[in-house]
Amino acid sequence: MPRKIEPGDILLAVLVLTPLAMAGPRLWELPGDGAIWLLSLAGRVTGVLGLSALLVTAAMCVRLPGLDRWFGGLPRLWLLHRRLGFSAFLLILGHVLLLSFAALPLSLEQALRVLFPPLAHAPIWAGWLALAALIVALAPTFQVSAIHYQRWKRQHLLSAAALLLALLHALPLIPERAAWWLLSLLALAAIAWRKLLAPVLARREYRVAQVTPLAADVVEISLAPKHQGIVHSAGQFVYLTPQDPSLDAGYAEEHPFTVSSAPGAGELKLGIKALGDASLALQTLTPGSRVQVEGPYGQFFARRAAQRKQLWLGGGIGITPFVGAARHLAERPDHFTHVALFYLANRPARAYYHEELERIASAHEQLSLCIHYFSCCGPLSEAFLREHCPDFAERELYICGPPAMLEYLHGLLATAGVDRAFIHTEAFDFL
CATH class of the missing domain: 1.20.120 (Four Helix Bundle (Hemerythrin (Met), subunit A))
Known part of the structure; x- marks a missing residue:
């Protein structure tokens, strides 16, 4: 439709x-x-x-x-x-x-x-x-x-x-x-x-509190607000402008990144994958250095039927909005119906947040986690979806990941008869 x-x-x-x-x-x-x-x-x-x-x-x-x-x-x-x-x-x-x-x-x-x-x-x-x-x-x-x-x-x-x-x-x-x-x-x-x-006037001042390596080319940076921080919802993103002149690239350049911290958290967390010179340089941000944040933007989880169960499909660095939402679920489980999260990774080393997500899923019955590895299972199939989430076609679906993954999943879900009105995606190819 x-x-x-x-x-x-x-x-x-x-x-x-x-x-x-x-x-x-x-x-x-x-x-x-x-x-x-x-x-x-x-x-x-x-x-x-x-x-x-x-x-x-x-x-x-x-x-x-x-x-x-x-x-x-x-x-x-x-x-x-x-x-x-x-x-x-x-x-x-x-x-x-x-x-x-x-x-x-x-x-x-x-x-x-x-x-x-x-x-x-x-x-x-x-x-x-x-x-x-x-x-x-x-x-x-x-x-x-x-x-x-x-x-x-x-x-x-x-x-x-x-x-x-x-x-x-x-x-x-x-x-x-x-x-x-x-x-x-x-x-x-x-x-x-x-x-x-x-x-x-629009940018908020933050300091880098911590840089946590998640993989060879992925980090999560934690930012502490200098004064009042932004107020965001799960799934939103911000524009980050680093003000560290020692960076090899990206100094004073703004780039969009999804927020991976739960709404209301004391620190703002951003998952960053090295996809270019600037994002590669951000892997080496110095704790204590100054950054500016503008936002938040987006409404990934804003549209949903209140009583409808959800299915989250995340791959690559596209898992970050679901990490923020899962952290929110861990703090406010009463705000969620049942959620099935499919973490689509190439291999175990590329499932950056799997340990934390597994802990949240084991502690809260509202979240079930299924990790799908392309290296051993090939592309996600309808049979795999039905095996691990039999009612997936009746859920509200949220998809975030690389463009090729989004295109493939849209085709898969269309073939499975999922109503497009219940499929929500977020893509950041602004150019």
Whole structure:
């Protein structure tokens, strides 16, 4: 079944379509007839939608804790941000092509003049500069290979220049400006908050209390708040910014990590696997060093039927939200119905938290633990699920792990007839 429409989806649609609704009557009054009129109309409609989509895309970068819930969580908000930004790019390309095609029946010279007027027509050339800046900003997303995260973030700042140039292109050419000023203020306020104010006002100060090795490339760091810490729910994540200049990489860079401590715990715990230069460097964080935390974000466990039993499927570092939830269960078992946790690991050495999870499961009847090793059992099968959790299709299902694991499990559960409405996943591929 299709994904539920979130309140934020409706808000985005209203914001994107408002300038078009306000400009509608004037768009129909274009000169010409037949194909020329239709192409000219389509060219202006795509231009209006492209610019409004670009402005709304910029406004979506605000990343306020709690706001992401309107959109089904921050990972989904980032996915919408990426799709809307690429749609804006395609609409702007369509705007350019359709307007030139509308002039082509008159003459090739007229079509070229529409695209490349004399230099005195500053708004048109501002539009070309905006398109060029947008192409450069989006270029890393066209790559097939992996994207360098920090290089992408720096290059993506060109989208702000594209935004300003697009406004210089459009505002002198359109009479109805109220909607554009509103969207422009939202976009510029979001960019100012994210780049200038949030690093000062939104981040909480912590100190590294302990770094506990869990495997060769996995640690759990414990953070003690300097003043008041964040208040999180199980399954949420935060952005961590280390302020230790001795790190080999990642100094003053923010990266998202899932919280593995129970809600209300005195220290904030984060499970971190070395997946790149920055996360590798975090394995060597020095106790006592300063870090900043922003959040929390996400709503992994927020949607559930109160009386419905649960099934958790976690693999790799994707086990961390379930560790936090299990620790919460150990403290507040009355808050949980029965939970079956399937820990999907390649081999015993990669089941980082299995000893602690086994202790919690043995002490609390609300949690049953089943560890599945790929090295000896192969991929998880429907038969294995039915053997260890016969009623799995009637439970609320939560899945977190590597993208390939998520794709495989979605296929397995669909084949088993599990209703997609009861399957919840969290993925952190923000790029």
